[in-house]
Amino acid sequence: MKKPTIRIGYGYDVHQLKEGYDLWLGGIKIDHEKGAVGHSDADVIIHVICDAILGAANMRDIGYHFPDTDPKYKGIDSKKLLDEVMTLIRNKHYEVGNIDVTLCAQRPKVNPFIPKMVAVLSEVMDVAEEDISIKATTTEKLGFVGTEQGIAAHAVALIYRVEKTKGGG
Template sequence: MLFGIGYDIHKFVENRKLVLGGVEFDYHLGLLGHSDADVVLHAVCDALLGAAALGDIGEHFPDTDPKWRGVSSKLLLFKVADLVKERRCKVNNVDVMILAQKPKIGSKKLEMKKNIAEWLHMDASRVNIKATTMEGVDAIGRGEAIAAQAIASLCEYL
């Protein structure tokens, strides 16, 4: 069994859509980033890459490459899943913690879970999505940013 962790954080800005786990939120702010800034999928990508010892998301999809500007993080996850498969690994499970003061995440957790499971070709019972606030502490607690942490495990096959 191989394990990896991932983390991402982006600050809120105006005139951007808020996308988390591939789900668009009805919120007046979005996240600043080179791609769609989906911190959930970025953290999952980094966890998978870490477990497979394949570097990090910035190495594979650098923000200096215009090819990735504005791209859906769903595409990044597909590419990471292909890299994991090439490494002769299968995703065993994914656990995500979203750190956000606003908006409320609860009503969208199941949709995010289903997306990640579908896009990684795994059973949804092996994907977990959690969310917490920061109780008003730091940039996240002040509603200036959202972060996500993820851990993933992979099984190697021959």
């Protein structure tokens, strides 16, 4: 029996929020009094997208490919990590069908920034904007997100295998 050519993956990530750090979300810098703490730029949206795509391709996770113990990733722009993830899956003959992200943050309100995030991610991934969905929610002031100690995100990714064509492809 032939394996299915469509696969789904899920990603979840959390970062602590602290004053004195930049807040990068979906590949753009957002002005806020707190930023996300991490080894890279701590872009929680890009990190969950990477994990969802890698998971769908059965290629482990972002920490496996870009360990926080490696100094070359210190402060790295997460868009570079996402670009590399796209290369990894394309080398296995996969393409992204769609991405769906839910950002959990009490503040800042990110809805005004979502179109720009989608545009940036579309360019990095070489995927149509209509295939990237980003939503935002609060936790009604409950938990570490509600008390603004951290930020979290969830994502699912659908990928599909691109069939090789005769004569190379």
